[in-house]
Amino acid sequence: MLNETEYLDVIIRYLNNPQDEKLQAEMLSFRSESTEHENYFLEIEKVWSNSAKSATLNSINVKRSAKRLKNTLTVVSSNSKPKGWYWLGRIAAVVALALSGLWIYKSNINEVYIVKTTQLHQIDTVALPDGSTVILAENSGLKYSEKFNKDQRDLYLTKGKAFFKIKKDTAHPFRVKLGESEVAVVGTSFNINLTTQQIDLDVKTGKVIFSPYKDGASSILTKGQALTYNILKKEMITRLAQNADAWLTKELVFVDTPLDEVCKQLSEYYQIKISIQENKGSNKKLNATFTNQTLENVLVLLNETYNIKIRKEKNQIILINP
Numbered sequence: 001m002l003n004e005t006e007y008l009d010v011i012i013r014y015l016n017n018p019q020d021e022k023l024q025a026e027m028l029s030f031r032s033e034s035t036e037h038e039n040y041f042l043e044i045e046k047v048w049s050n051s052a053k054s055a056t057l058n059s060i061n062v063k064r065s066a067k068r069l070k071n072t073l074t075v076v077s078s079n080s081k082p083k084g085w086y087w088l089g090r091i092a093a094v095v096a097l098a099l100s101g102l103w104i105y106k107s108n109i110n111e112v113y114i115v116k117t118t119q120l121h122q123i124d125t126v127a128l129p130d131g132s133t134v135i136l137a138e139n140s141g142l143k144y145s146e147k148f149n150k151d152q153r154d155l156y157l158t159k160g161k162a163f164f165k166i167k168k169d170t171a172h173p174f175r176v177k178l179g180e181s182e183v184a185v186v187g188t189s190f191n192i193n194l195t196t197q198q199i200d201l202d203v204k205t206g207k208v209i210f211s212p213y214k215d216g217a218s219s220i221l222t223k224g225q226a227l228t229y230n231i232l233k234k235e236m237i238t239r240l241a242q243n244a245d246a247w248l249t250k251e252l253v254f255v256d257t258p259l260d261e262v263c264k265q266l267s268e269y270y271q272i273k274i275s276i277q278e279n280k281g282s283n284k285k286l287n288a289t290f291t292n293q294t295l296e297n298v299l300v301l302l303n304e305t306y307n308i309k310i311r312k313e314k315n316q317i318i319l320i321n322p
Contacts, residue, residue, distance in 0.1 A: 007030070010023070010026055011027070011045075014026065014027045015044075015045065018141075018156075018158040018179075027041070028196065111145055112146040113144065113145055113146065114144055114145075114146060114148075115141070116136065116142055117136075117140070117141040118136045118137070118138055118139060118160070119139065120139060121138055122138050123247075123248070126142070128153075128155070129148045130148065130153055130169060130172075130174075131167040132153075133164075133165045134162050134163070134164050134165075135162060135165075136160070136161075137161035137162060137247050137248070139160050140157075140160025140161055140162055141158040141160060142156060142157050142158060142162065143158060153172050153173065153174040153175065155176050155177065156177045156178075157176055157177070159194060159195075160193075161191070161192065161194070162192055163248050164176065164188075164189060164190055164191070166185050166188055166206075168186055168187025169186065170186055174186070176192065178192070178194055178199055180213045181210070182210070182211045183201060183209070183210055183211075184208065184211070185206065185209070186206075187206060188203065188206020188207060188208060189203075190202060190206075191241075191245045193244070196231070197230065197231055197232055198230050198231055199231065200227075200229075201221065201227050201228075201229070202226040202244030202245070203221045203223055203224065203241055204223065204244075205223050206223065207220060207221065207222045209221075210227060210229070212229055212234060213234065219236065219238070221238075224241050225238065225239075226239050226240060226242075226244065242255075242265065243265050243268075243269065246265075247269065250291065251289065251290065252265065252266075252290040252293075252298075253289050254286040254287060254288050255287055256285045256286075256287060257285055257287075259276060259284070259302075259319075262286050263275060263276060263319065266295070266298065270295045272295070272315070272316065272317060273315065273316035274317045274318075275317075275318055276318075276319045276320075276321070277311075277318050277320045277321070284305070286302075288305075299317070302319065306319075
């Protein structure tokens with residue numbers, strides 16, 4: 001069992017280098033042990049994510065940062081948080097409290113990284129040094145080297161969802177690192193959704209190469225193609241790209257889409273579980289476009305198209321065939 005200091009040290013090393021497989025495994029094990037551990041991790045991650053003032057960490061005034069942190073954190077009962085909560089002041093040694101979501105740190109080999117994170121209900125655009133653009137969805141994060149526009153174009157998507165518009169440069173392919181996986185492109189646009197369990201890659205224009213892990217078989221995807229990769233099982237399925245960037249465009253387009261797939265995409269977009277109670281395998285497919293529509297309006301059209309009953313419960317919506 002780790003002690004309090006080790007808890008904090010491992011969490012900070014993970015947040016500092018989330019693509020490290022060993023640290024990923026340690027964090028998954030730590031967070032799954034108890035609700036107390038999960039809450040502890042989330043509290044530290046919250047402070048870490050908000051520590052966004054541009055700074056080089058090895059030049060931070062530790063005492064001043066610790067004082068600033070102490071004044072920011074809410075005093076809580078030791079019964080409601082693990083004892084390790086009181087070690088949060090030590091994070092001041094490696095973070096500077098801020099709100100912008102952008103900060104800089106140096107790794108052990110003196111390489112400077114720029115890190116960007118977004119919070120709940122926040123979408124942000126990141127202009128990269130080479131002229132490419134990344135649009136971050138809420139609760140997402142990325143980092144890239146300060147030397148990005150010199151010898152390499154490597155970017156790390158550390159969590160969440162992002163839409164990439166990459167400037168063409170045949171001499172320097174653009175690579176998105178996703179843990180042990182990688183997406184390589186020259187000039188194209190695509191959407192990535194990264195969770196702890198899977199990677200969803202949807203190509204809007206151009207061509208990309210997806211490599212699941214070192215020495216693993218790569219897949220080439222072109223415009224309109226997509227894949228879902230199960231990180232834990234190391235399994236991959238290909239599919240058609242559809243509505244992956246709806247979170248950005250606010251538009252849902254369905255072309256000959258089966259009802260069960262419509263439910264999956266609506267669930268993702270509106271962030272509520274939508275399921276079919278009795279799917280009798282109707283061959284009728286949906287052809288429709290929804291732009292800035294409420295879920296209620298979409299459900300009305302589904303009702304008219306499929307003649308189904310709709311039951312709304314607290315955390316889900318159930319479609320019932322007559």
